[in-house]
Amino acid sequence: MKATGQHKGHRSRDRHDGPGRRPAILVVGVGNVLLRDEGVGLHVLAELARHYRFGPDTELLDGGTSGIELLRHVTGRELCLFIDAMQSGAPPGTVTVFRDQQVGARLSSRISPHQLGLSDLLAAALLTGETPKRVVLVGIEPAVLDPGVDLSPPVARAVPEAMRRVIAELAAHGAQARPRTEPLTGGPRFFWRNEREPQEHTTVQATG
Numbered sequence: 001m002k003a004t005g006q007h008k009g010h011r012s013r014d015r016h017d018g019p020g021r022r023p024a025i026l027v028v029g030v031g032n033v034l035l036r037d038e039g040v041g042l043h044v045l046a047e048l049a050r051h052y053r054f055g056p057d058t059e060l061l062d063g064g065t066s067g068i069e070l071l072r073h074v075t076g077r078e079l080c081l082f083i084d085a086m087q088s089g090a091p092p093g094t095v096t097v098f099r100d101q102q103v104g105a106r107l108s109s110r111i112s113p114h115q116l117g118l119s120d121l122l123a124a125a126l127l128t129g130e131t132p133k134r135v136v137l138v139g140i141e142p143a144v145l146d147p148g149v150d151l152s153p154p155v156a157r158a159v160p161e162a163m164r165r166v167i168a169e170l171a172a173h174g175a176q177a178r179p180r181t182e183p184l185t186g187g188p189r190f191f192w193r194n195e196r197e198p199q200e201h202t203t204v205q206a207t208g
Helices: 036-051 068-074 101-107 113-128 153-172
Strands: 025-030 052-054 058-064 079-085 095-099 134-140 177-179 203-205
Touching: 025 036, 025 068, 025 153, 036 052, 036 058, 036 079, 036 134, 036 153, 052 058, 058 068, 068 113, 079 153, 095 101, 095 153, 101 134, 134 153, 153 177
Parallel strands: 025 058, 025 079, 058 203, 079 134
Antiparallel strands: 052 177, 095 134
């Protein structure tokens, strides 16, 4: 069954396709890009792909508004890192990192249906006995959740900080993220942006 994300992703033709052991680390951007700041996780994921090269141990996944549909993607990983809008009462644009048990606690204060899906996702992974060894959530405090595709100014300014937090978490787990000399261009477009999506990274649409 196809995931109910609000946009179409694609699978890059790179070293992760085909048979073999899948990467131990999964970075998942989630959110609804049609509700402005609720889609910040997808914006951060796109910028990471444009500005960094990742090693063979790391996979990037465009999760859209999927929840339980992501189960087959997250089970058995060493680390699953989610990027999402997350209300905590902090000023808009505040970036906070939650780890392991903290993630479930934060999802209890969800702001959208897909976060209920993420909570169910982690519970289902626990039942299968294939829970990721580590779970990290990089949350960005939203300011505006109205219909629209542009981030609010404080949240847009927070994207570089969210990227730095993701890179730091990956480095703490021994994953490589090398800055590109120039941002990638070319490839299919993210429909909510003017820039083109890079072709070299592994970004796939979540499918059940």
